[in-house]
Amino acid sequence: xxxxxxxxxxxxxxxxxxxxxxxxxxxxxxxxxxxxxxxxxxxxxxxxxxxxxxxxxxxxxxxxxxxxxxxxxxxxxxxxxxxxxxxxxxxxxxxxxxxxxxxxxxxxxxxxxxxxxxxxxxxxxxxxxxxxxxxxxxxxxxxxxxxxxxxxxxxxxxxxxxxxxxxxxxxxxxxxxxxxxxxxxxxxxxxxxxxxxxxxxxxxxxxxxxxxxxxxxxxxxxxxxxxxxxxxxxxxxxxxxxxxxxxxxxxxxxxxxxxxxxxxxxxxxxxxxxxxxxxxxxxxxxxxxxxxxxxxxxxxxxxxxxxxx
Amino acid sequence: xxxxxxxxxxxxxxxxxxxxxxxxxxxxxxxxxxxxxxxxxxxxxxxxxxxxxxxxxxxxxxxxxxxxxxxxxxxxxxxxxxxxxxxxxxxxxxxxxxxxxxxxxxxxxxxxxxxxxxxxxxxxxxxxxxxxxxxxxxxxxxxxxxxxxxxxxxxxxxxxxxxxxxxxxxxxxxxxxxxxxxxxxxxxxxxxxxxxxxxxxxxxxxxxxxxxxxxxxxxxxxxxxxxxxxxxxxxxxxxxxxxxxxxxxxxxxxxxxxxxx
Numbered sequence: 001x002x003x004x005x006x007x008x009x010x011x012x013x014x015x016x017x018x019x020x021x022x023x024x025x026x027x028x029x030x031x032x033x034x035x036x037x038x039x040x041x042x043x044x045x046x047x048x049x050x051x052x053x054x055x056x057x058x059x060x061x062x063x064x065x066x067x068x069x070x071x072x073x074x075x076x077x078x079x080x081x082x083x084x085x086x087x088x089x090x091x092x093x094x095x096x097x098x099x100x101x102x103x104x105x106x107x108x109x110x111x112x113x114x115x116x117x118x119x120x121x122x123x124x125x126x127x128x129x130x131x132x133x134x135x136x137x138x139x140x141x142x143x144x145x146x147x148x149x150x151x152x153x154x155x156x157x158x159x160x161x162x163x164x165x166x167x168x169x170x171x172x173x174x175x176x177x178x179x180x181x182x183x184x185x186x187x188x189x190x191x192x193x194x195x196x197x198x199x200x201x202x203x204x205x206x207x208x209x210x211x212x213x214x215x216x217x218x219x220x221x222x223x224x225x226x227x228x229x230x231x232x233x234x235x236x237x238x239x240x241x242x243x244x245x246x247x248x249x250x251x252x253x254x255x256x257x258x259x260x261x262x263x264x265x266x267x268x269x270x271x272x273x274x275x276x277x278x279x280x281x282x283x284x285x286x287x288x289x290x291x292x293x294x295x296x297x298x299x300x301x302x303x304x305x306x307x308x309x
Numbered sequence: 310x311x312x313x314x315x316x317x318x319x320x321x322x323x324x325x326x327x328x329x330x331x332x333x334x335x336x337x338x339x340x341x342x343x344x345x346x347x348x349x350x351x352x353x354x355x356x357x358x359x360x361x362x363x364x365x366x367x368x369x370x371x372x373x374x375x376x377x378x379x380x381x382x383x384x385x386x387x388x389x390x391x392x393x394x395x396x397x398x399x400x401x402x403x404x405x406x407x408x409x410x411x412x413x414x415x416x417x418x419x420x421x422x423x424x425x426x427x428x429x430x431x432x433x434x435x436x437x438x439x440x441x442x443x444x445x446x447x448x449x450x451x452x453x454x455x456x457x458x459x460x461x462x463x464x465x466x467x468x469x470x471x472x473x474x475x476x477x478x479x480x481x482x483x484x485x486x487x488x489x490x491x492x493x494x495x496x497x498x499x500x501x502x503x504x505x506x507x508x509x510x511x512x513x514x515x516x517x518x519x520x521x522x523x524x525x526x527x528x529x530x531x532x533x534x535x536x537x538x539x540x541x542x543x544x545x546x547x548x549x550x551x552x553x554x555x556x557x558x559x560x561x562x563x564x565x566x567x568x569x570x
Binding site: 011064067068071090091092093095096097098099100101102103104106107108109110111112123124127128129130131132133134135136137138139140142175176177178179180181182183184195196220221228229231232233238239241244245246247248252253255262263273274276277278281282283287288289290291292293294295296297300301303304305307308309 | 320321322324325326328333402403404407408426429430431432433434435436437438439440441442443447448449450451465467468469470471472473474475476477478479480487489490491528529531532533534535536537538539540545546547548549550553554556557558559560561563564567568
């Protein structure tokens with residue numbers, strides 16, 4: 001067992017950003033894991049990045065990602081490459097096949113990994129208790145360890161021209177049938193264009209409280225956005241949702257009121273220039289990505305903020 | 310239609326907690342039913358109701374804390390429950406839990422297995438899909454809409470992708486789906502149902518009854534905890550202290566400064 005096998009990710013013909021981050025992470029492990037760094041491109045166009053030793057392309061019977069095809073392809077590639085580490089993104093697509101491959105082959109496994117180290121084998125850091133503690137995992141007795149890395153947590157490798165790829169054929173059949181894609185309605189607002197987002201979450205507790213924050217946003221010159229629970233509850237539309245399944249935003253200022261900061265939310269806003277968070281829970285994960293934080297009741301602060309603008 | 314729904318009691322930490330011998334002090338933990346499982350249970354109940362007959366079985370791998378969550382599911386309308394526990398399961402990782410669940414689900418031969426996408430404490434997002442692999446079932450992860458067609462014994466589902474994109478796909482039963490929050494409106498149980506739930510069957514199982522032992526569990530496990538620690542307090546955030554008025558003033562100053570820059 002030697003080397004790192006990276007599974008690149010594409011959607012509708014386009015390479016996803018996380019693929020370069022996976023290569024970046026693989027390069028970080030390369031010295032200890034030994035060579036080579038091989039990148040598998042399953043059912044998509046090949047690409048290049050600095051430091052890649054091998055590109056392996058796998059043709060698939062389906063045009064789009066299909067979880068069972070990906071699983072079968074990855075199982076065949078692991079058999080072929082005998083890698084000590086397999087890297088996937090902690091993404092919706094990978095959630096559909098990564099854990100299945102790890103379970104079936106009895107691999108070492110961790111998902112939503114935010115940092116990597118090496119001590120005789122890979123060491124993976126991830127959150128525990130909803131992100132309130134950091135957990136280091138080890139994988140004793142596992143020759144191959146499959147790790148799903150959080151998008152945005154690792155520095156991307158530099159994209160280069162595509163090296164010559166090796167085509168590998170695998171026997172992989174789909175078990176679901178693709179019907180189509182659908183974009184969620186755009187709505188009346190584009191929160192990705194806003195310079196200043198006032199974002200509210202579960203902490204507002206009641207739908208009836210929402211108009212107060214719409215008014216406050218208007219007064220402050222901000223655009224109102226929300227975290228997922230408000231959309232799930234039907235209080236706000238998906239168009240205003242920040243996070244993995246909503247929009248990724250990068251405003252100059254992101255003011256979060258009553259948002260604890262679930263991983264999927266942080267994924268959508270952690271690159272904002274300035275993040276200010278108000279939450280009653282001093283251990284809320286949002287304080288770890290925020291530049292300024294206040295442990296306070298959001299309604300008290302909101303009332304006072306209205307006086308300031 | 311027979312549907313098995315694996316559920317989990319999740320740990321909610323107090324605002325202040327201590328570490329004891331490298332683990333979170335158990336006294337600082339409260340337990341509640343995983344939020345995602347409210348939605349998977351509701352989806353199962355709706356399917357059973359639409360079918361007009363069938364059974365919803367909830368299964369949990371957990372110590373006695375898990376009984377409360379199972380009773381809550383029974384009160385909402387699940388027909389029976391199974392709780393699997395042995396001390397060797399303490400701290401089991403998602404792959405070990407999936408192995409145990411597989412042994413329990415196999416005994417039921419359900420038409421459908423519905424899991425939550427993830428648990429709010431572990432946030433692995435792995436157990437359901439690993440379970441599907443053990444059962445040899447087709448699976449769809451992160452389902453936010455579900456339409457079952459009895460005639461073709463297939464489900465058309467929406468898979469929630471990143472950035473507001475949705476994929477529609479069709480899967481034949483038996484299958485396993487992991488259910489995303491927001492797919493439905495979970496019901497609340499009334500007091501009468503909560504009382505009646507105490508009379509519903511709740512089977513308690515150990516590993517040996519499922520043909521498993523701690524060696525099988527160890528082999529299935531994907532990882533071992535090496536260390537656990539609270540992250541640095543507040544991370545990089547500069548904390549704004551004082552009255553709400555003082556906090557609001559500081560926030561206003563920062564906002565105005567950053568927007569003008």
